[in-house]
Amino acid sequence: MYTYRKAYRPFVSPNDPCPPMWVKTYETPPQLYLGFQPYGMPQFPPMEALRWGTLWPALFAPYSNPYKQKRMGGYRWNGQMNGSRYTNS
Amino acid sequence: MEWTDERFKVYQQLMKEIQAVDFVLVELNLYLDTHPNDQQAVEQYNDYVRQSAALKSRFQSMFGPLYGFGNSYTTCPWSWKEAPWPWQV
Numbered sequence: 001m002y003t004y005r006k007a008y009r010p011f012v013s014p015n016d017p018c019p020p021m022w023v024k025t026y027e028t029p030p031q032l033y034l035g036f037q038p039y040g041m042p043q044f045p046p047m048e049a050l051r052w053g054t055l056w057p058a059l060f061a062p063y064s065n066p067y068k069q070k071r072m073g074g075y076r077w078n079g080q081m082n083g084s085r086y087t088n089s
Numbered sequence: 090m091e092w093t094d095e096r097f098k099v100y101q102q103l104m105k106e107i108q109a110v111d112f113v114l115v116e117l118n119l120y121l122d123t124h125p126n127d128q129q130a131v132e133q134y135n136d137y138v139r140q141s142a143a144l145k146s147r148f149q150s151m152f153g154p155l156y157g158f159g160n161s162y163t164t165c166p167w168s169w170k171e172a173p174w175p176w177q178v
Contacts, residue, residue, distance in 0.1 A: 040129060046112070056116075
């Protein structure tokens with residue numbers, strides 16, 4: 001399922017006291033890609049717009065919690081769970 | 090005016106409709122800030138302003154003032170402070 005979420009690999013130092021986070025993600029909402037909003041974009045009906053939180057379906061950007069799908073302590077990002085301590089592959 | 094279940098349902102339904110229409114107005118307002126000459130959006134905005142005014146006058150005729158401090162007519166006795174308050178609905 002295509003999402004606006006992107007990921008990066010922070011530096012993990014051997015001296016980190018806590019278990020490392022191999023992958024961190026951030027949300028990139030559609031308005032970053034949209035630039036100037038075009039005219040006459042399709043709209044939700046009022047009741048729907050209230051529920052979705054926006055009048056235009058194209059601009060809907062749920063700020064979902066990436067850690068909800070965390071399993072066994074490691075954070076899973078499209079399949080790769082944990083790199084080894086030094087190599088983040 | 091005592092409260093019956095049925096009357097409270099009408100209250101909630103009308104309040105939800107007002108909320109939806111006002112949300113669309115907020116969205117259109119922000120949209121028109123950056124697209125001042127979008128004729129179609131201006132017409133839609135004015136339609137929703139009429140719709141919102143109609144909904145609010147209907148609501149206020151049935152349930153008393155929605156806003157205080159001169160923003161809506163009041164009943165006698167003064168009922169602006171009467172229940173239900175927004176968080177009770």
